[in-house]
Amino acid sequence: MTEIRGPVHIVGIGGMHMSAIALLLHERGEEVQGSDLEASDLTRNLEAMGVTVFPEHAAENLGEAQCVVATAAVGEDNPEVAAARRRGLPVLGRPEVVAGLMEGKRVIAVAGSHGKTTTSSLIAFILSRAGRQPMYLLGGESRDLGGNASWGGGDICVVEADEYQRAFHAYDPNVAVITNVDADHLDLYGTPEAYEEAFLTFARRLREGGRLLAGGGNDGSRRVAEAVAGDLMVETYGLGDDCTWQATDVALNETGATFTVKRRGEALGELTIALPGEYAVENTLAAAAVCLGEGTPFAAIRDAAACFQGAKRRFERLGEAGGVLVIDEYAHHPSEVRAVLGAARTRFPGRRLIGIHQPHTYSRIAYLWEAWLDCWEGLDELVILETYAARETPLEGRSAADLARNIARPAASYAPDFAAAVAQAAALAQPGDVVMTIGAGSVTEVGPMLLEALS
Structure with missing residues (x-):
């Protein structure tokens, strides 16, 4: 593969894998910079190490970069990728960079x-x-x-x-x-x-x-x-x-x-x-x-x-307010949800469990539709938050609202946004309950909001 020498510009540097590549290159001694549309703890950590992170994608961000690493979430029309192509710079994907490292x-x-x-x-x-x-x-x-x-x-x-x-x-x-x-x-x-x-x-x-x-x-x-x-x-x-x-x-x-x-x-x-x-x-x-x-x-x-405590967002205890414990969980596949709820029942015997689930992509709702209808055993209440679309556009008949209407047990309600999900969960929760935010997308932001509402 192409030898990676800095300065290296990383498109989508705030992603989990891309931020890891940035960190590894930085620790190896390469000059690293990058861009991402969303600031996060990952980008802030990189900035604290001296890595420049631009808050937008623009051709001029490349500066003196000799190599570009691009996330799979962007295409050839990305202004930084396009600029790198015009300059004849190598544009590498995550897998080949990781293999090289x-x-x-x-x-x-x-x-x-x-x-x-x-x-x-x-x-x-x-x-x-x-x-x-x-x-x-x-x-x-x-x-x-x-x-x-x-x-x-x-x-x-x-x-x-x-x-x-x-x-x-x-x-x-x-x-x-x-x-x-x-x-x-x-x-x-x-x-x-x-x-x-x-x-x-x-x-x-x-x-x-x-x-x-x-x-x-x-x-x-x-x-x-x-x-x-x-x-x-x-x-x-x-x-x-x-x-x-x-x-x-x-x-x-x-x-x-x-x-x-x-x-x-x-x-x-x-x-x-x-x-x-x-x-x-x-x-x-x-x-x-x-x-x-x-x-x-x-x-x-x-x-x-x-x-061993495990990874963040894997059955992670966020806090307790008003006698209600809030857990954040990354599960985004029916098999994962079923296993996690079984674990929750063992961990919290006798306590009511409330789930706030954000489906991760419309296509995953669709191709796992039957499994999604039957993976919620163990929950007493369920709120289905609007789908985290990622790279996709909606599919007719397979939306979060459709999912909420079709889940028989427990009866599920639909929340079009974070505020609605928090309001519904806060109204359902009683002292002694456990609320789990479930999903791989932005649902992780709901837990802290719910704790604030409950306090």
């Missing part, structure tokens, strides 16, 4: 429809606590590591391998994790089969002598594992007796979970975690299996897992 490292790549941010964050945290000084690039902000990326000082890299636009096909890992494969991004892939095939291609990019760890309790990831088992070193993990790595004696409780880690039937020790839900057990088991394979002592894994 990882060159020379031993790469651990974590993929999957769900759980990849938490799993990759925990792997990076365990390795950091064990003194390995990993480079890492995550799809969320780690509460334990203090951010979403670090250049590190060691020879190992942990990367969240995102399937969006087949980004993970640019990576050639030594260790690959596939947590699960549940049809998603069908606006891009077209069919569930094509989506699953992308994970199969990712698995086959393992370097010679590499290791694939696949979630054994998920049909999709198990099919991928079985398809490559004759060609690669494949191990499975999960709660089933047929998994290479098994979590046994699982006890879920109000403070998290405890379980025993077994490898091929041999008990290695017990882990205690503060994260809720069976899916948290599976993510922790995957991280433990990876790190044990990298030579990390079990005691170091046990200590790190016990104090």
Whole structure:
């Protein structure tokens, strides 16, 4: 790939992955600048490090840039991309830049429809606590590591391998994790089969002598594992007796979970975690299996897992007001919602649960329509906020209002904006209740607004 030398201009520098690239380049010693239409904690953190962030996209922002990195959210008509083309500057995408930054490292790549941010964050945290000084690039902000990326000082890299636009096909890992494969991004892939095939291609990019760890309790990831088992070193993990790595004696409780880690039937020790839900057990088991394979002592894994808080926006406690607890949760797929609500019921037994869900893109409502109607078990009340459109235009018959009208249990109400969602939730909430904001978009702004209203 093109050698990346500064000054580097990053279009969409405020995005989770793009801000991570900016941070890594900055820590590597490159001069970095960028632009983004929305200020955020990510852009403010970069500015505090000395990175210039322009609040608009304009050709003159390029300045003396020698290379441009552009988010997938902009096209060739973006004024900065167009200006770079006219000047003959290389315009690179996220996947090839990340692949270039990882060159020379031993790469651990974590993929999957769900759980990849938490799993990759925990792997990076365990390795950091064990003194390995990993480079890492995550799809969320780690509460334990203090951010979403670090250049590190060691020879190992942990990367969240995102399937969006087949980004993970640019990576050639030594260790690959596939947590699960549940049809998603069908606006891009077209069919569930094509989506699953992308994970199969990712698995086959393992370097010679590499290791694939696949979630054994998920049909999709198990099919991928079985398809490559004759060609690669494949191990499975999960709660089933047929998994290479098994979590046994699982006890879920109000403070998290405890379980025993077994490898091929041999008990290695017990882990205690503060994260809720069976899916948290599976993510922790995957991280433990990876790190044990990298030579990390079990005691170091046990200590790190016990104090691991997870990523921001993953079952994150925002605060309490008027006796009502508010939690922010990133879940934006029916499978994720179902798992998170099950965890919430274990964490908060006997308390009423109120959900405020913001659908993430019209197409995801449409291609997962039936699943969206039947994933809310555990909620007592539900508010459906207007869709976070991202890059899309509305689809007739598959709007947030349509979704609210068609969900039978619990009866759902529709909120056209944040103010309406806050008003509805505040009217429903009683002391002792738990309110969860659910979604990958801007719904994260509703929680603080609700806390203010309740206080």
